[in-house]
Amino acid sequence: MRRSKLLLAIAVSTTSLFSVQTVLAQDNPIDGITTVTADTLLNPPDGDWLMWRRTYDGWGYSPLDQINQDNVGNLQLTWSWGMSPGGTQQTPIVHDGVMFLQNSDHTIQALDARNGQLIWQYQHQLPEGVNPAGERAMAIWGDTLIVATRDSHVLAIDFRSGELVWDTVIADYTLRYANSSGPIVANGVVVQGTTGCGQAQPGGCFFTGLDAATGDILWRVNTIAQDGDPNSNTWNGVPVANRFGGSAWIPGSYDPVQNLIFAGVGQPYPWNMEMAGLLPRSADPNLSNEGLYTNSTLAIDPNTGELKWYHQYLPTDSLDLDYVYERLLIDLEVDGVMRQTVVTTGKLGIIEAIDRMTGEWLWAQETVPQNVVLSWDPVTGEKVINPEVIPVIGETTFNCPADPGGRAWQATAYSPRTGALYLPTVEFCSNTTVQPLDPGQVYTGGGRQTYARVPVPDSDGMIGQVRAVNLTDQSEMWQYRQRAPVTTSTLPTGGGLVFVGTLNRTLMAFNDETGEVLWESPPLINVLESFPITYEVDGRQYVAVGASFGNGLGRLISLTPEIRRPPTNPVAMFVFALPE
Amino acid sequence: MPAPLSSPRAVRLLLALALAVLTAAFWPGSVRAQEPEFFDVPWAHNQWTFGTPLDMSHLRYCVDPRDPDWEVAAAIADTIARGLLLAPQRYVVETDVAVTEDITRIYAIMLQHCDLHMGFKLIPEGYESWISLTRAYYQSQYVFVAADRSITALGDVPRTRPIGVTIGTSAHLGLLSYLRTHPDAQRWPIFPMGNDDLALEALLNGTVDVALVWAPTLWARQRAEPAYAALEAISPNPVQPVGFGVGALMLAGQSFLRSAVDEAIAALIADGTIGEILEYYGFPATARP
Structure with missing residues (x-):
């Protein structure tokens, strides 16, 4: 009798298990995931986050409003997910209830975005000697997830099965070419920027266009003018083989009307312009020393790779002050005329707008304290550089901001609700010294200048800020100041909120119109250095943020030594929602 | 190849040094007065899985074939080890990467493979605080x-x-x-x-x-x-x-071993052993006290 009861119990339990599994199988969001068409990317569902800044215009804005100013105080942790060790600055993608993550070691995972249950994972094996540091972004197209890797591959992975569809090598990792940000897919073309061109990569970095269906390389656009390029004479007579830098380390934006990618390029290498051969300027009247196309916006046709136009913001940059970050495509009234603009903010923290139809410079607005640019031409935007900040061999010079920038890779965002640009900024300066960094034959140590980071003179000690700038008249709408640097991008939403994460491990929500702090998470597992997103599944809105020390603004802990970081550098994804 | 140290005086000196090294290896480490800020020390992927070597009879050193002097440096390291009555344990860094490594990568290599990484120039203020350098074994x-x-x-x-x-x-x-x-x-x-x-x-x-x-x-x-x-x-x-003088890179915490190695290098320069190695290879350097 007892044996029969036991068997019955086992049978019931087994049946229940099968039932649960059946329910789970039926409920698996991967079963209902839909193909991502060109139209999907042009008009993404409100609940999805399909690319680095969610939409082609680079706004980083979500219209979701279930979580809003009235109820954000009730936000609570819903699920979390531990990730591979290794700092990363990632942005998840969410499509039809599936969250795609890329770990620092290029373990790609599909999770149920409601609860963090693993659906599949794919591992790209990095070769020995390539540091697992992840990527800032991924892309999605057709039935594939498009992923870039630190060893200069671009992969397409079937997003339903997790199986590799194609794998293309776009550069030689043994020469230190790398990808640090993922691609953007525009008009069926994957556009991927290359970084790591600091020393032994003659001719600098480049963008590569690949056929999204096959991975075939279609074109390459060099970020440093090559022989035959009309701007090749902007390198002071230095041969192409001796020009370095121009890293393309942030994804671009896309204007489907013009069929143009707008993407940023970093500074020349090495940072010191005498070392780079760009100073002193040659007496040859046919030569100049701007170093094109460093610190520029490039307008590239994604189908042909044709460079339509460029605008350089900071020529002959000797302080590692990239103008490489996000390009926001915003229609703004300028002097009474509606202009289609590209808005970007370089490390100097100067917001600048150019006409995205023509490349014409329109306006600029300072934010953080800086002493590098003395003034700019109100018509052309050409800057007058403070000669006292240009590093000199044998001296220590003082510049603000320091090399990570008054704003770093953490993206700014634009809210059409308020018409404001939301900037995560930091205020700090640097005692800059040109130093020989040749300790070992291959162990070189950096860009040949060291930056001892110090507070801004007469600082209030508030290193981190969130600034809201009204783009209509470039006035400051509000500013929030705190001790800990803001270490994530900003995330404005249709709920009237702006989310940011900080060095002291806290996710915060602000009123988007006043800057009032409406909610703060408890301290999470690590520094929040990532790009937070929000999405919706089954009618419930979620906010996701990655925690890790991704070797970015976390370096500013030298200015805030009281803010401690877990020494093992744990990495995790945290997802918040309102109670059900 | 030149012979290792042979003079009785040098042997006595190095015996004493070797004893000191072995003693130091089992001595409890001093507690740091203040934990360094995290950014002062690199982070090596999976570094908590590396473990700690228990075999203290070896002098573990690394050489990198991308360094032009690596064969010479290996010969010098072997001689230093033998002078300290330790068995030389060589790790040859193997990588496909042809150019430019961030110096922090050395941290992971040293945690896993070596106490000395040969082949670094003694540049004043040229190193992070987690690094210390031996004295120069050649100029x-x-x-x-x-x-x-x-x-x-x-x-x-x-x-x-x-x-x-x-x-x-x-x-x-x-x-x-x-x-x-x-x-x-x-x-x-x-x-x-x-x-x-x-x-x-x-x-x-x-x-x-x-x-x-x-x-x-x-x-x-x-x-x-x-x-x-x-x-x-x-x-x-x-x-x-x-x-420049060229020496070996060590982790800053290994100050006692560094002192022992420094004294060994001084002795090997003084008795002409390192000079003989340089001469054997026709290497463009000098060994000066």
Whole structure:
């Protein structure tokens, strides 16, 4: 009798298990995931986050409003997910209830975005000697997830099965070419920027266009003018083989009307312009020393790779002050005329707008304290550089901001609700010294200048800020100041909120119109250095943020030594929602 | 190959040092007064899985074949180990990466494989606080190299002709400092080179008239490839030569082992052992007390 009861119990339990599994199988969001068409990317569902800044215009804005100013105080942790060790600055993608993550070691995972249950994972094996540091972004197209890797591959992975569809090598990792940000897919073309061109990569970095269906390389656009390029004479007579830098380390934006990618390029290498051969300027009247196309916006046709136009913001940059970050495509009234603009903010923290139809410079607005640019031409935007900040061999010079920038890779965002640009900024300066960094034959140590980071003179000690700038008249709408640097991008939403994460491990929500702090998470597992997103599944809105020390603004802990970081550098994804 | 240390006095000295090293290896580490800020110490992927070596009878050292002196450095390290009555345990860094490593990568290599990483220049204030260096086991210098035998000194080169210089070296800075004392029209054009090999290749293919490189690189290339045999180091005049001692890199916490190694190097220089190794290889360096 007892044996029969036991068997019955086992049978019931087994049946229940099968039932649960059946329910789970039926409920698996991967079963209902839909193909991502060109139209999907042009008009993404409100609940999805399909690319680095969610939409082609680079706004980083979500219209979701279930979580809003009235109820954000009730936000609570819903699920979390531990990730591979290794700092990363990632942005998840969410499509039809599936969250795609890329770990620092290029373990790609599909999770149920409601609860963090693993659906599949794919591992790209990095070769020995390539540091697992992840990527800032991924892309999605057709039935594939498009992923870039630190060893200069671009992969397409079937997003339903997790199986590799194609794998293309776009550069030689043994020469230190790398990808640090993922691609953007525009008009069926994957556009991927290359970084790591600091020393032994003659001719600098480049963008590569690949056929999204096959991975075939279609074109390459060099970020440093090559022989035959009309701007090749902007390198002071230095041969192409001796020009370095121009890293393309942030994804671009896309204007489907013009069929143009707008993407940023970093500074020349090495940072010191005498070392780079760009100073002193040659007496040859046919030569100049701007170093094109460093610190520029490039307008590239994604189908042909044709460079339509460029605008350089900071020529002959000797302080590692990239103008490489996000390009926001915003229609703004300028002097009474509606202009289609590209808005970007370089490390100097100067917001600048150019006409995205023509490349014409329109306006600029300072934010953080800086002493590098003395003034700019109100018509052309050409800057007058403070000669006292240009590093000199044998001296220590003082510049603000320091090399990570008054704003770093953490993206700014634009809210059409308020018409404001939301900037995560930091205020700090640097005692800059040109130093020989040749300790070992291959162990070189950096860009040949060291930056001892110090507070801004007469600082209030508030290193981190969130600034809201009204783009209509470039006035400051509000500013929030705190001790800990803001270490994530900003995330404005249709709920009237702006989310940011900080060095002291806290996710915060602000009123988007006043800057009032409406909610703060408890301290999470690590520094929040990532790009937070929000999405919706089954009618419930979620906010996701990655925690890790991704070797970015976390370096500013030298200015805030009281803010401690877990020494093992744990990495995790945290997802918040309102109670059900 | 030269024989290891042989004089009775040196043997006694090194015996004492070896005993001290072994004692130190089992001595409880001192508690740091203050934990360093995290950014002062690199982070190595999965570093908590590396473990700690229990075998204290070896002197573990690393050499990197990308260093032109690596065979010479290995011979010196073997000699240091034997002088300390430790068995030399060599780790040869193997990588496909051809150029430029962040120095923090050394941290992971050392955690896993070695107490000494051979082949680092003793540059004042040139290292992070997690690093310490042994004393120099040899001195070498940067050299100006020409392919044209009619050029015997840098001053012979017309001021319009380019010089290829490896980016960011102390010699690069020294040359630029010299040029800053001259009007722009009297400065040689300087073409930055990614590394010494590229500078020498540019010299061979005529892109530059002179290359400024670390002397051991020229030695290694001439040893390996006949095409480089005709290149010659020229007088740096009117520029002051730039030279460095070269030692081994260690983790800063290993101060007692460093002291022992330093004393061993001093003894090996004093009794001529390291000088014999340099001479055996025809290596462009000197071993000075």
